[in-house]
Amino acid sequence: MRVTQFMLANNMLRNLSNSYERLGKYQEQLATGKKISRPSDDPVVAMKGIAYREDLARVKQYQRNIGEVHNWIDSADDALDKVGLALQRIQELVVQASTDTATPEDRKKIADEIDQIQKHIVDVANTRVGGKYIFNGADTKNPLFIGYPGETGFAVNGNQGDVEIEVFDGIKLDVNIDGKTLFTGIIGMLDNLKAALNDPNSTGSTIDGYLSQVEAQQDALLSARSELGAKQNRVEMMENRLSTQEEIATKLMSNNEDIDYEKTITDLISQESVHRAALSVGARIIQPTLVDFLR
Amino acid sequence: MLSTFHGLEVAKRGIFTQQSALYVTAHNIANANTPGYSRQRVNFVETEPFPPASMNRPQIPGQMGTGVEAGSIQRIRDSFLDYQYRNEASKLGYWSTRSEAIAKMEDIMNEPSEFGLSQAMTQFWEALQDLSTNPENEGARAVVRQRGVAVAESFNYLYSSLSQIRDDLGQEIKTGLLEVNSILKQISELNEQIKAVEPNGYLPNDLYDKRDALVDELSKYFQVKVETVPSGGNALDIAEGIYEISLVNQDGSTVKIVTKDSYSKLSVSPSISGDPTNPDGYISEIRIEDVLGNITTISYNKFDSLASGRIKSLIEAYGYGSDPDNVKGYYPDMLADLDKMAYSFATMFNAQHREGYDLNNSNGVDFFEMNVSDNTTGKGAAASIKVSDVIMSDLGKIAASSKSGESGNGNNALYLSMIKDVQITNGSATLPSGSGTTVSVPITGGTVQTFYQGLIGKIGVDGQQAERMKTNAETLATSVDNNRQSVSSVSLDEEMTNMIKFQHAYNAAARMITAIDEILDKIINDMGIVGR
Numbered sequence: 001m002r003v004t005q006f007m008l009a010n011n012m013l014r015n016l017s018n019s020y021e022r023l024g025k026y027q028e029q030l031a032t033g034k035k036i037s038r039p040s041d042d043p044v045v046a047m048k049g050i051a052y053r054e055d056l057a058r059v060k061q062y063q064r065n066i067g068e069v070h071n072w073i074d075s076a077d078d079a080l081d082k083v084g085l086a087l088q089r090i091q092e093l094v095v096q097a098s099t100d101t102a103t104p105e106d107r108k109k110i111a112d113e114i115d116q117i118q119k120h121i122v123d124v125a126n127t128r129v130g131g132k133y134i135f136n137g138a139d140t141k142n143p144l145f146i147g148y149p150g151e152t153g154f155a156v157n158g159n160q161g162d163v164e165i166e167v168f169d170g171i172k173l174d175v176n177i178d179g180k181t182l183f184t185g186i187i188g189m190l191d192n193l194k195a196a197l198n199d200p201n202s203t204g205s206t207i208d209g210y211l212s213q214v215e216a217q218q219d220a221l222l223s224a225r226s227e228l229g230a231k232q233n234r235v236e237m238m239e240n241r242l243s244t245q246e247e248i249a250t251k252l253m254s255n256n257e258d259i260d261y262e263k264t265i266t267d268l269i270s271q272e273s274v275h276r277a278a279l280s281v282g283a284r285i286i287q288p289t290l291v292d293f294l295r
Numbered sequence: 296m297l298s299t300f301h302g303l304e305v306a307k308r309g310i311f312t313q314q315s316a317l318y319v320t321a322h323n324i325a326n327a328n329t330p331g332y333s334r335q336r337v338n339f340v341e342t343e344p345f346p347p348a349s350m351n352r353p354q355i356p357g358q359m360g361t362g363v364e365a366g367s368i369q370r371i372r373d374s375f376l377d378y379q380y381r382n383e384a385s386k387l388g389y390w391s392t393r394s395e396a397i398a399k400m401e402d403i404m405n406e407p408s409e410f411g412l413s414q415a416m417t418q419f420w421e422a423l424q425d426l427s428t429n430p431e432n433e434g435a436r437a438v439v440r441q442r443g444v445a446v447a448e449s450f451n452y453l454y455s456s457l458s459q460i461r462d463d464l465g466q467e468i469k470t471g472l473l474e475v476n477s478i479l480k481q482i483s484e485l486n487e488q489i490k491a492v493e494p495n496g497y498l499p500n501d502l503y504d505k506r507d508a509l510v511d512e513l514s515k516y517f518q519v520k521v522e523t524v525p526s527g528g529n530a531l532d533i534a535e536g537i538y539e540i541s542l543v544n545q546d547g548s549t550v551k552i553v554t555k556d557s558y559s560k561l562s563v564s565p566s567i568s569g570d571p572t573n574p575d576g577y578i579s580e581i582r583i584e585d586v587l588g589n590i591t592t593i594s595y596n597k598f599d600s601l602a603s604g605r606i607k608s609l610i611e612a613y614g615y616g617s618d619p620d621n622v623k624g625y626y627p628d629m630l631a632d633l634d635k636m637a638y639s640f641a642t643m644f645n646a647q648h649r650e651g652y653d654l655n656n657s658n659g660v661d662f663f664e665m666n667v668s669d670n671t672t673g674k675g676a677a678a679s680i681k682v683s684d685v686i687m688s689d690l691g692k693i694a695a696s697s698k699s700g701e702s703g704n705g706n707n708a709l710y711l712s713m714i715k716d717v718q719i720t721n722g723s724a725t726l727p728s729g730s731g732t733t734v735s736v737p738i739t740g741g742t743v744q745t746f747y748q749g750l751i752g753k754i755g756v757d758g759q760q761a762e763r764m765k766t767n768a769e770t771l772a773t774s775v776d777n778n779r780q781s782v783s784s785v786s787l788d789e790e791m792t793n794m795i796k797f798q799h800a801y802n803a804a805a806r807m808i809t810a811i812d813e814i815l816d817k818i819i820n821d822m823g824i825v826g827r
Contacts, residue, residue, distance in 0.1 A: 001781050002782070004780065004784040004787075005787060006785065014773065038398070039401055040397065040756075040757075040758025041755075041759075042755070043756045043759055046407055046751060047752040050407055050751060053413070053414075054413070057417045061424045061425075065424060065427075065428050130429070131432065132429075132431060136703075138696075138698065138701035138702070138704040139703060141431050141654075142702075159700070161698060161703075163703045163704065163705075165427065165428050166427060291791055294791055294795065
């Protein structure tokens with residue numbers, strides 16, 4: 001084959017340009033840390049990339065949702081703890097009031113203290129967390145109780161809807177407890193107790209009869225708290241699952257689209273030496289011709 | 296008997312011929328780097344010997360040679376390699392244009408990234424999830440609205456950017472056709488000049504080179520077939536004649552665009568009025584108008600059979616069809632798909648939103664608004680989709696609750712977040728709330744999410760294929776061009792060698808004249824002077 005300077009020069013330029021193109025590719029990969037920068041680089045990686053990102057976004061969102069679930073459950077548990085302490089105090093007071101040595105005045109004082117405790121329990125029932133009333137079912141913009149018992153205008157809203165939060169694809173937790181049943185029970189029992197204490201005809205044994213009612217409310221409280229505890233366990237399990245999922249999703253995404261730095265840098269270095277070779281060839285092929293030798 | 300001056304004549308012819316060969320060598324060296332130049336050589340021919348065979352020839356032993364003349368000056372080129380190269384150039388023109396068009400689309404779609412439509416959809420989903428956990432929260436509602444705006448704007452942006460690129464493609468078709476028309480005119484003018492030179496027995500090599508370079512250029516735009524017609528008169532056998540050029544369809548049928556005396560003009564229809572090469576929205580036919588005003592058309596349903604070239608590729612990207620409502624093509628298809636996707640998503644979203652209750656305990660309104668001209672295709676949705684004015688003016692109107700009077704119920708927000716993953720079968724989708732409501736949408740199967748992934752996947756696969764075919768065509772074109780260069784390009788070493796050859800031959804012929812001069816001098820001045 002007849003080869004001319006013109007052909008050599010053209011080939012050399014083309015080779016250099018191809019070499020630059022490859023260098024550019026590695027440079028882009030190293031700068032972004034990604035194997036591909038456009039779908040046509042590798043359609044499969046691009047398609048999977050969209051799906052994996054989607055998965056990871058989901059897992060992260062569910063983790064955020066679980067944070068919200070924790071808010072609900074922890075606040076409710078905290079509030080019910082306060083109610084438990086209050087009920088214990090009530091129990092002590094009932095025991096005090098049930099002795100026959102207690103005078104009606106003493107019982108009146110105890111009734112006043114119980115009234116204060118009742119108000120405190122109403123306040124707890126109207127607990128707001130992040131602007132939500134947590135014991136009024138799904139009607140979180142309104143408190144469970146309006147006003148205090150015994151005052152005019154006292155009313156119970158008492159929505160019993162579930163507040164549900166999605167913690168995984170299609171898995172929803174209802175995060176609230178039925179505040180209406182629990183608190184109206186307690187408040188009603190305290191109303192009766194106050195009435196008995198304020199009644200001068202009450203005897204020790206009458207008052208003593210209320211102990212079992214207090215205990216019944218304590219049991220109701222306990223079962224509400226254990227329900228919360230069970231939810232807590234479920235949430236923790238979900239959390240563990242999600243963190244495993246996150247790890248998997250992150251790994252899948254990374255394996256799919258992230259470059260292997262060692263390999264890419266090695267490729268870049270070998271391409272660099274190829275490029276140097278191409279350049280030095282460029283210098284070589286510009287050979288003297290006969291023109292330089294003929295005189 | 297030979298003439299006295301026979302030797303002088305032979306030597307003189309030698310001098311002249313070697314001189315002309317030296318000049319051609321100089322021409323080659325001067326054009327060593329001229330694109331499209333083919334090296335030339337002088338075809339040396341021995342002149343007629345003496346005596347010629349005739350009745351009254353002198354009785355001398357044998358025939359004496361009478362020297363040399365430059366028979367013709369010919370360019371060295373292989374027309375079969377030209378044919379091969381032009382085929383590859385057409386394919387390269389087709390695939391590189393296609394690959395560019397798809398690359399631009401990829402740039403605009405910008406996937407996978409943190410800024411594409413899928414990211415906007417994901418963020419909207421996240422915001423809806425957050426709203427489902429905090430349905431009474433103004434902040435969560437504001438974020439949902441803002442992310443909804445971002446989704447709508449992403450659709451608008453993609454639609455308008457792709458339309459913009461499509462308009463640019465229309466301009467490229469215009470400039471391409473203008474370029475083609477100008478090439479046809481130039482080829483025809485060169486034909487005229489060649490037609491004037493050849494019958495006189497000359498070879499217009501430099502005109503041939505120009506004409507071939509133009510045909511090379513033309514074959515990037517269309518696959519063409521070149522036929523030669525002899526120009527008659529006293530044209531040499533090696534004269535190349537006049538080019539007649541035709542467009543080639545895949546079935547082998549042809550349409551003449553340059554004939555031996557005229558050339559045609561190409562335009563498209565429908566076109567902007569007064570601007571026949573500027574397409575107006577889509578292309579239904581290519582029109583080929585000859586010098587007499589006769590029009591041949593290649594209709595849109597034949598474009599597939601146009602063999603290849605840049606113009607075909609541009610038309611496929613820009614869009615072609617019988618009327619504005621039936622346009623196919625790479626960009627129109629993508630725009631239609633975006634319309635389908637936007638319309639399907641927004642329709643399902645609105646239906647689910649209407650099922651829910653807002654903070655004022657009334658049923659939801661439409662969350663998104665669009666102007667759609669056709670419900671079955673959703674045409675116009677992507678360009679016009681926006682968050683409705685009602686929602687824009689009042690955050691409380693976002694229907695997050697699935698029950699009236701439950702501000703803390705975020706179930707409807709949850710259902711809304713599921714919309715992009717709702718399974719669609721035969722163009723109908725059942726809302727995720729379980730109410731049993733079905734909505735018909737333009738997307739026929741899968742989900743909005745997988746539909747979009749499919750679009751991106753298709754761009755990726757098509758782009759990869761175009762890129763690969765482009766590289767192949769490049770490699771082949773390069774290798775054929777190398778073969779052409781091997782035949783036709785100037786080698787300085789060769790020219791130097793020839794220069795020395797011709798120079799020595801010239802000098803030797805001059806030396807011969809000196810020798811003959813001495814002989815004649817002997818006869819004329821030194822003879823017949825006995826006894827002086």
